[in-house]
Amino acid sequence: MIDVIVIGAGPAGLAGAITCASSGLKVMVIDEFIKPGGRLIGQLHQELSGEWWNGIKESERLHQEALKQSVDIRSGVSVYNLEKDDDLWNVHTSIGTLTAPFVLAATGAAEYPIPLPGWTLPGVMSIGAAQVMTNVHRVQVGKKGIIIGANILAFAILNELQLAGIHVNRIVLPEKSPLSGKAGEPEEVMKSLLNAAHLAPSPLLRMGSRFMKNDWFRKTGMRFFPKSGVKVNGTPLLLRKAALEVIGTEQVEGVRVADTDANGNIIPGTETVYEADFVCIAGGLYPLAELAAVSGCPFQYIPELGGHVPHHSETMETPLEGLFVAGNITGIESGKIAMAQGTIAGYSIAKHAGKGGTAIVEQLNQSVKNVHLLRKQAAIQFYPDIESGRRKMYDLWEQLYANPARLHTEEKLG
Structure with missing residues (x-):
């Protein structure tokens, strides 16, 4: 027995x-x-x-x-x-x-899934699926990717993808909505990332992160967050850009994004398309x-x-x-x-x-x-x-x- x-x-x-x-x-x-x-x-x-x-x-x-x-x-x-x-x-x-x-x-x-238009296209996967395909099955998920969602899990797996020679062009946020929750709010994402600031690659960034824990400094920082983003292991993190749609006919061809204000609201007339052949959605665990x-x-x-x-x-x-x-x-x-x-x-x-x-x-x-x-x-x-x-x-x-x-x-x- x-x-x-x-x-x-x-x-x-x-x-x-x-x-x-x-x-x-x-x-x-x-x-x-x-x-x-x-x-x-x-x-x-x-x-x-x-x-x-x-x-x-x-x-x-x-x-x-x-x-x-x-x-x-x-x-x-x-x-x-x-x-x-x-x-x-x-x-x-x-x-x-x-x-x-x-x-x-x-x-x-x-x-956590974060649904958005086009997420059923071949080439769209969760960040965890990309990890398994890369590290377990030794399958290259693509050559030029975009991660939608900025959290600790996404950054950890980003590093693993880079070690495998897989290029991730950008990290953007999901569009602010009831489905994306705090993952679509730039300031909330910033607050969560500050808890891992001690892992930042340079002393200057680590020192700056201490100031960002102050509400006034953080809100000011979000208003003036660079449009080109800040780099995480060489990949731009774009906290003021939101993914509206994954585009493509038979497979992923890109992601349509738009600029947002400091609260995550879409700014009309700012839409653009970033090319990609794979997309990872990082909603957390x-x-x-x-x-x-x-x-x-x-x-x-x-x-x-x-x-x-x-x-x-x-x-x-x-x-x-x-x-x-x-x-x-x-x-x-x-x-x-x-x-x-x-x-x-x-x-x-x-x-x-x-x-x-x-x-x-x-x-x-x-x-x-x-x-x-x-x-x-x-x-x-x-x-x-x-x-x-x-x-x-x-x-x-x-x-x-x-x-x-x-x-x-x-x-x-x-």
Whole structure:
């Protein structure tokens, strides 16, 4: 019998599976992709220390460690439902229904789409798709591209595309609309980018960014933002130009843009067309939490974490007995933090399963401390107020679920 079913073979899922298996539990990992690794296998960047983070190598390391621990990994398996039946979870998949007393949902994140006219043309893709095609499948997505959307994810993948010899001509914003939200507002985009200003390539830019955090300086800066933009790794970032339409007949031929004012409103008569043979839409990431929702797990909308996230404790429990979560399903952060959260979940599951004796408590506490340390050391955060978001969730957990007597009463009333 399987003790633990892990849904998602990304960094959180594999790390959780390894920890569970090393504690003596029988573990199966399932993932819809053709091989394990999740978003790790598309990542390639240089860290502040000068070392290279190679996601393919890191995912292979996790994969091999999981195999050493006799973890059963099933790739190419889709999950479409998750439900509790007495003491067992039923995980309905494309290979049948699997059952186990414990489930770890490590389903990761998805990209926000920003629809605009022409976005269904061949050659238009999400920024994440460009990353996977480039770094995983070794496919050149095009020769002359435009990125629509300016955020930390877009800049990270821009660098990866450049390393592969793929030229991105410009970065523009999406047109301001209810669908694009803050991604179409120049000042809001500027504010979000200032949280990564310490990574700017020159001391002058880093110093200038400190002034831009002041509201008056930032508003003034947006009014006089150069039409030619400022360069990010050699690619012009045009905060005062918005994409109105992707043009082309049978494939992408260009993007029609217009100038905007400091608030993102289109200035009539300023339209022009930038040539391109591929377009990447960068809307940012949100927690991919549908399966947890299907299971009946309660949710909370916390913008600082990236959107709706399942209720969970700092030890990765949910209010549903036997269901645990880890990684970007709990809030958007880096692969390193996802792995560390997976380790927490693994120890937490082992503790609930009665494995590891008294040592498991210390291992669990140490793994929680490790996440705090990694978060403090993180060079960038996809959502800069992540600490505040985490605190909101853990305070909510304390209020709703930390009192066993109250929970028992509520169950009786229910």
